[in-house]
Amino acid sequence: MANVYCKYCGYKSSTIAALTSQSCTKHPNGNNKGRHVLYEGSEKLQYNCKYCGHKSPTISTLTSQPCTKHPNGNNKGRHEPAL
Ligand SMILES: [Zn+2]
Numbered sequence: 001m002a003n004v005y006c007k008y009c010g011y012k013s014s015t016i017a018a019l020t021s022q023s024c025t026k027h028p029n030g031n032n033k034g035r036h037v038l039y040e041g042s043e044k045l046q047y048n049c050k051y052c053g054h055k056s057p058t059i060s061t062l063t064s065q066p067c068t069k070h071p072n073g074n075n076k077g078r079h080e081p082a083l
């Protein structure tokens with residue numbers, strides 16, 4: 001089975017169980033205020049933000065930047081990869 005990724009921070013793991021057992025530094029509730037959440041899309045060469053279309057080669061670089069079209073407001077959240 002392919003690697004699995006957190007949709008908030010791009011953390012990579014080999015199993016969903018291992019992924020979701022650890023806290024996420026980029027969780028929308030705050031640093032380590034929640035666990036990694038599975039990115040349910042497939043591995044891609046390039047990831048697009050589902051809110052603004054920003055492109056990045058990895059989930060971790062995409063989600064490291066704030067999103068100007070985030071539903072919580074301009075730069076009130078990070079880019080989130082489209083499936
Ligand atoms: Zn995470």
Ligand SMILES: [Zn+2]
Pocket residue numbers: 049050051052053054066067068069070078079080
């Ligand atoms: Zn965005």
